[in-house]
């Protein structure tokens with residue numbers, strides 16, 4: 323069943339809209355394409371329905387898939403030997419690299435010759451004109467297959483760009499000139515450099531509290547240093563650093579707080595913000611790096627559902643924070 327409300331879509335206004343969902347009457351954004359009589363999309367960019375009519379009611383082709391060379395592969399020095407993690411640089415077409423600079427950008431990676439079921443969503447940490455840099459921890463079946471491809475063949479199939487790796491982009495856009503606090507743990511560190519770059523490019527300040535998490539390594543400090551973004555390591559503590567984070571929020575004036583971590587981390591920070599605001603203290607706006615499971619990233623498979631909405635497409639507003647707490 324279609325959810326009652328429409329939400330803006332990450333792909334609206336891009337060359338990937340209208341997508342296959344429009345043709346199926348399942349566009350997450352356009353109530354008219356869902357078969358309703360009135361428009362409730364609230365989107366003030368390019369009208370999805372008008373585009374659909376203009377394209378002769380044809381969905382635009384999805385993202386391109388390219389087989390790409392891995393030009394650099396560096397193992398991360400993890401303290402445990404239970405699984406491996408790597409930093410990699412991948413040569414991609416310049417158009418793809420350019421569209422991966424936005425905060426929340428990610429690509430799907432899979433070994434050459436495997437089915438799309440092997441696609442792994444991976445955040446883009448940095449881009450240059452013809453390449454992207456990524457970090458990957460190899461734990462389950464898909465990332466283990468990817469590890470073998472990285473090590474043996476030095477080639478991967480790249481699909482992208484996708485942008486729904488960060489929820490709360492509107493808040494980031496409007497508050498980037500101010501003070502931003504990022505709480506990053508484990509592999510979710512990979513999503514932080516584009517956020518820090520975005521804030522610094524708009525004259526804002528950003529401080530990142532970084533915890534190694536189960537990954538056991540901090541690997542973005544060099545990039546943050548280059549960007550002139552402040553950071554501090556958070557050692558493991560019994561209270562999961564909530565005391566340290568609370569002190570940071572209450573002693574400085576942050577406009578924005580980015581949680582880059584698991585759903586548990588998002589929950590803990592939302593609860594902390596609630597407690598702080600009860601004491602009549604101002605709290606920063608909350609945005610979150612997506613922890614949702616994604617498989618197709620095109621709105622089809624449904625693995626990313628949050629409150630009935632497809633999280634690989636939908637731009638959630640703050641009313642969805644309550645769903646992170648369940």
Ligand SMILES: Cc1cc2nc3c(=O)[nH]c(=O)nc-3n(C[C@H](O)[C@H](O)[C@H](O)COP(=O)(O)OP(=O)(O)OC[C@H]3O[C@@H](n4cnc5c(N)ncnc54)[C@H](O)[C@@H]3O)c2cc1C
Nearest residue numbers: 442443444445457458459461462463464465487512614616
């Ligand atoms: C937008 C987005 C961006 C992402 N960016 C990155 C990124 O930059 N780098 C990255 O490495 N991952 C990233 N991920 C997560 C990554 O896509 C998943 O970890 C991957 O799809 C898991 O596939 P799998 O088959 O290897 O593991 P699955 O078996 O599907 O495992 C799922 C989860 O369980 C954990 N897990 C697997 N095996 C074990 C085990 N034996 N013990 C404990 N935990 C285990 C995995 O770490 C993962 O969190 C991102 C996900 C999304 C949605």
Ligand code: FES
Nearest residue numbers: 619622623624634
């Ligand atoms: S990841 Fe397939 S619908 Fe969102």
